[in-house]
Amino acid sequence: MEEDLPYNVQLVTQLEGHDDRAWHVAWNPARPILASCSADKTVRLYNYRSTTDPDTATAPLEFSLNTTIPTGHAKTVRAVAWSPSGKTLATASFDSNIGIWAQDEDDEEGGGPQGEWECMSLLEGHETECKSIAYSSSGTLLASCSRDKTVWVWEVHPDSDFECMGVLMEHTQDVKCVAWHPHEEVRSILASASYDDTIKLYVDDPSEDWFCFTTLTGHTSTVWSLVFSPDGRYLASGSDDLTIRIWERVQEHRWECVSVLEGHDRSIYSVSWSRGKGEGHLGWLASTGGDGLILVWKISAVPTESGRDKLSHKIISRFPAAHGVSDVNSIVWCPRQGMEDVFATAGDDGAVKVWKIAQSST
Amino acid sequence: MAFSGALTLTDLNDFITPSQACIKPVEQSNPAPVHDPGAALTQIQVDSTGSYYEVSAVGRTDVDAKKLQTAEISLNDCLACSGCITSAESVLITLQSHTEVLNFLESNPILPAAAHRTPVLSIAPQSLASLAAALSSSSARPVGPAEVLARVRAFAIRVLGFEHVFDTTFARHIALLEHAREFSERRSGKGKEKGVAPLPMLASACPGWVCYAEKTHAEMLPFISAAKSPQQVMGTLVKEWMGAKWGRTPDQIYHVTVMPCYDKKLEASREDFCNDTYATRDVDCVITTGELDLLMREKGWDLSAPIPEELSPPSPSLNPLAIPELLAHPGSSSGSYLHSLIAALVASSQTPLTHTVRTLRNSDYEEHTVMDESGATVFRGARCYGFRNLQNLVRKVGREAGLQVGRGAAGRVGALRRARKAGPESEQEKGYDYVEVMACPGGCVNGGGQLRPMLGQEGAALESLPATEDGLEVQAPSAKWGDRAWTKKVEEAYWGAPPTPPPTPPPEVIGLEEREEEKRRRADRLAVELLYEMCSPGQDPPGDAAWDVHMGERADEMRRRLFRTQYRAVEGEVVGLAVKW
Numbered sequence: 001m002e003e004d005l006p007y008n009v010q011l012v013t014q015l016e017g018h019d020d021r022a023w024h025v026a027w028n029p030a031r032p033i034l035a036s037c038s039a040d041k042t043v044r045l046y047n048y049r050s051t052t053d054p055d056t057a058t059a060p061l062e063f064s065l066n067t068t069i070p071t072g073h074a075k076t077v078r079a080v081a082w083s084p085s086g087k088t089l090a091t092a093s094f095d096s097n098i099g100i101w102a103q104d105e106d107d108e109e110g111g112g113p114q115g116e117w118e119c120m121s122l123l124e125g126h127e128t129e130c131k132s133i134a135y136s137s138s139g140t141l142l143a144s145c146s147r148d149k150t151v152w153v154w155e156v157h158p159d160s161d162f163e164c165m166g167v168l169m170e171h172t173q174d175v176k177c178v179a180w181h182p183h184e185e186v187r188s189i190l191a192s193a194s195y196d197d198t199i200k201l202y203v204d205d206p207s208e209d210w211f212c213f214t215t216l217t218g219h220t221s222t223v224w225s226l227v228f229s230p231d232g233r234y235l236a237s238g239s240d241d242l243t244i245r246i247w248e249r250v251q252e253h254r255w256e257c258v259s260v261l262e263g264h265d266r267s268i269y270s271v272s273w274s275r276g277k278g279e280g281h282l283g284w285l286a287s288t289g290g291d292g293l294i295l296v297w298k299i300s301a302v303p304t305e306s307g308r309d310k311l312s313h314k315i316i317s318r319f320p321a322a323h324g325v326s327d328v329n330s331i332v333w334c335p336r337q338g339m340e341d342v343f344a345t346a347g348d349d350g351a352v353k354v355w356k357i358a359q360s361s362t
Numbered sequence: 363m364a365f366s367g368a369l370t371l372t373d374l375n376d377f378i379t380p381s382q383a384c385i386k387p388v389e390q391s392n393p394a395p396v397h398d399p400g401a402a403l404t405q406i407q408v409d410s411t412g413s414y415y416e417v418s419a420v421g422r423t424d425v426d427a428k429k430l431q432t433a434e435i436s437l438n439d440c441l442a443c444s445g446c447i448t449s450a451e452s453v454l455i456t457l458q459s460h461t462e463v464l465n466f467l468e469s470n471p472i473l474p475a476a477a478h479r480t481p482v483l484s485i486a487p488q489s490l491a492s493l494a495a496a497l498s499s500s501s502a503r504p505v506g507p508a509e510v511l512a513r514v515r516a517f518a519i520r521v522l523g524f525e526h527v528f529d530t531t532f533a534r535h536i537a538l539l540e541h542a543r544e545f546s547e548r549r550s551g552k553g554k555e556k557g558v559a560p561l562p563m564l565a566s567a568c569p570g571w572v573c574y575a576e577k578t579h580a581e582m583l584p585f586i587s588a589a590k591s592p593q594q595v596m597g598t599l600v601k602e603w604m605g606a607k608w609g610r611t612p613d614q615i616y617h618v619t620v621m622p623c624y625d626k627k628l629e630a631s632r633e634d635f636c637n638d639t640y641a642t643r644d645v646d647c648v649i650t651t652g653e654l655d656l657l658m659r660e661k662g663w664d665l666s667a668p669i670p671e672e673l674s675p676p677s678p679s680l681n682p683l684a685i686p687e688l689l690a691h692p693g694s695s696s697g698s699y700l701h702s703l704i705a706a707l708v709a710s711s712q713t714p715l716t717h718t719v720r721t722l723r724n725s726d727y728e729e730h731t732v733m734d735e736s737g738a739t740v741f742r743g744a745r746c747y748g749f750r751n752l753q754n755l756v757r758k759v760g761r762e763a764g765l766q767v768g769r770g771a772a773g774r775v776g777a778l779r780r781a782r783k784a785g786p787e788s789e790q791e792k793g794y795d796y797v798e799v800m801a802c803p804g805g806c807v808n809g810g811g812q813l814r815p816m817l818g819q820e821g822a823a824l825e826s827l828p829a830t831e832d833g834l835e836v837q838a839p840s841a842k843w844g845d846r847a848w849t850k851k852v853e854e855a856y857w858g859a860p861p862t863p864p865p866t867p868p869p870e871v872i873g874l875e876e877r878e879e880e881k882r883r884r885a886d887r888l889a890v891e892l893l894y895e896m897c898s899p900g901q902d903p904p905g906d907a908a909w910d911v912h913m914g915e916r917a918d919e920m921r922r923r924l925f926r927t928q929y930r931a932v933e934g935e936v937v938g939l940a941v942k943w
Contacts, residue, residue, distance in 0.1 A: 125753055127578075162757075163754050164750050164751075164753035164754050164757075165750065166750055167749050167750050167753070207723075207724045208723055208724065209724065
């Protein structure tokens with residue numbers, strides 16, 4: 001059944017250790033750390049390094065456990081997010097709280113990133129399970145969402161302090177995912193996806209009140225996952241309706257669905273979009289879900305006569321049963337320079353896996 | 363490892379979305395009979411009338427069918443439940459609605475029947491403002507709260523048969539006096555041995571906030587003022603003080619209030635405001651501004667039509683107790699709790715004080731500082747409205763008081779860490795002494811029970827949509843900005859606009875115009891008189907007595923019973939979904 005695809009997916013390493021299903025992974029944007037979280041209420045941090053031989057195309061990545069944070073959350077840790085500086089980690093838990101974690105930087109302990117990860121702050125407010133959490137691209141805002149149907153926006157203050165900037169009660173059902181636009185313009189755009197099948201986009205008004213400026217409809221079932229394209233022109237959404245939709249920003253505050261990607265035969269739980277390697281395209285979109293299948297799509301913009309680009313998508317790699325028979329809950333590209341071809345997945349089997357795509361040898 | 367160990371329904375929640383179900387545990391009033399091991403089990407059947415019967419499982423419905431008590435969920439159960447806040451609405455709407463008022467009035471036997479209850483209506487000034495704003499937006503001439511009160515009174519008395527109609531500003535005056543008294547108690551540390559409460563003191567008039575704190579922030583409860591809200595002071599005045607004057611016991615009065623807020627219905631049904639001796643409540647039924655509007659429409663009463671009485675001051679026959687009407691309390695349109703404390707502080711100070719206001723983020727969060735000549739801070743307070751600001755307030759107060767705001771284990775780690783980190787820097791800013799907290803953005807004029815702007819109709823809201831500087835196109839023109847403009851109009855109507863007096867008077871002008879000053883003195887005097895009548899009968903107040911007079915232990919105990927209340931945390935751990943399967 002293997003088609004002749006230009007890239008193949010290779011397992012770099014399998015990271016065991018969670019005692020229950022692994023929900024989510026997050027790559028530290030500034031330091032070589034990968035974080036994973038699980039229903040076992042812990043966060044595991046892995047260090048990695050690559051052998052420094054630039055000539056070898058297959059420089060192996062070596063992962064080692066740095067530490068396990070017990071978190072103290074009373075229930076499942078559903079999501080983790082790093083601040084853009086890489087110094088702070090946020091955890092979203094089914095116990096309805098958000099934990100803010102940073103390393104102790106006491107001088108007497110030698111300083112630097114050596115100290116233990118400690119809970120610096122606890123953000124309360126959600127009434128029920130917190131499902132997703134995200135830092136804005138400048139790191140000044142943090143968003144979270146919950147089964148209580150709300151999306152919260154927090155402003156990050158010095159000394160691990162937070163100020164609530166908004167409680168958005170727009171969705172009629174469980175909110176599954178929040179994502180920030182990658183470019184901080186005058187205003188940052190926040191997106192949320194819900195069990196009510198819609199996606200909502202928000203900005204703040206001049207008095208810093210957050211409001212929903214548009215609702216994207218089209219999916220016919222739960223929208224599980226959202227990711228903006230690296231250039232910020234597009235938004236991709238993965239849904240229980242087995243499709244990925246790509247929405248284009250056609251005006252400042254208007255987004256339209258321009259592509260529907262099909263290829264999965266179970267719920268799509270996670271999508272991730274990176275720049276990818278090479279030129280002349282909009283990057284690589286990876287998707288996974290209940291069918292355990294990993295798909296990697298190359299997204300390109302084709303100029304048309306009307307002057308408006310037409311989006312094209314092509315599967316460049318696929319890998320079935322990535323976590324055996326288990327569901328795969330998340331897939332995340334590594335954001336670090338030179339590692340555009342590396343991504344990690346977390347599955348119901350409790351495993352975290354790191355993968356790499358490489359050009360198929362002809 | 364996926365399905366090893368106990369499978370917890372909670373952890374499956376990512377896939378299912380049960381609605382917020384009511385978790386009221388059904389008490390079994392008929393104790394289950396002890397039966398022998400192996401005896402047949404019972405089952406429950408419902409007959410054609412909807413009654414529940416416990417029958418034996420063998421199917422013999424004819425014998426031994428035991429009627430079971432129907433489980434009833436009252437408003438109090440909803441209050442005591444940590445689950446929903448919103449679904450309580452459907453319960454309370456049916457229990458306290460304008461139809462309920464009509465039903466009562468229709469079934470109320472006419473005097474001199476012994477069962478006759480005296481119907482009394484009390485209306486909040488924010489409700490008057492909402493009606494005034496709606497009338498003004500659709501008529502050429504602006505209508506003020508005084509005219510609206512006169513017209514509502516005429517409607518309630520002539521059409522509905524109410525015997526007395528009041529506004530709640532005099533009750534608010536008393537609530538403010540008691541509030542100030544409690545604040546000075548807390549500030550002086552008096553009663554600390556009884557566990558009385560720390561600063562900052564937080565306002566207690568907003569039932570939405572009180573309900574939220576009881577359910578999710580028990581650690582805030584000691585900070586919340588124990589003074590009754592204006593609605594509940596009004597309840598006490600009507601049922602106890604006026605009742606005594608009219609020769610009516612509390613159960614012989616039916617007291618209806620008109621409020622800008624649905625949660626006032628919840629407040630009225632709190633057990634603290636029930637009179638067990640007479641099996642009645644201080645406020646029997648709460649309707650919202652919108653419901654009053656509906657009631658008038660249904661009865662064909664045109665509120666926009668002027669009536670002759672509104673031009674002259676209310677006739678003494680309508681107000682034999684000479685209760686001051688429409689008392690203005692300058693400061694905020696949500697009751698001026700903060701301003702009345704600051705005004706009292708400034709008035710009682712030997713040295714001149716300066717009052718400065720700083721707006722944080724938006725007009726719903728203001729910090730007020732009072733400094734003496736040397737620049738030392740004498741008082742720091744805040745006005746904090748809306749759910750979002752409320753979150754920040756709870757965090758701030760918890761942090762300053764060194765409390766653990768939170769339930770999770772991670773919270774303890776954080777608290778430790780913070781305690782260690784809190785350096786001298788945190789001592790620089792004096793914590794708040796008082797915060798006027800309201801759950802609605804914009805405060806009570808924007809309450810959930812107020813009239814909504816008529817979008818698109820007669821240009822009420824749409825034309826005032828602000829054009830944003832960067833030409834942002836709002837797709838769904840919104841509700842939100844329309845509301846904001848509308849709230850501004852209600853706020854203006856509240857202060858008797860136009861022309862608009864500044865809602866927040868400049869700090870130096872805490873003097874009022876002559877007539878208001880006179881009305882206020884009358885209110886102060888009447889307040890002390892009724893205090894003595896109710897708490898220390900037979901004793902005349904000394905000529906110079908003010909509300910915070912010390913009347914002796916028994917009388918002070920009585921005063922506490924009449925004008926204060928209490929709060930309890932609602933245990934939140936009964937989460938129906940945390941069931942281990």
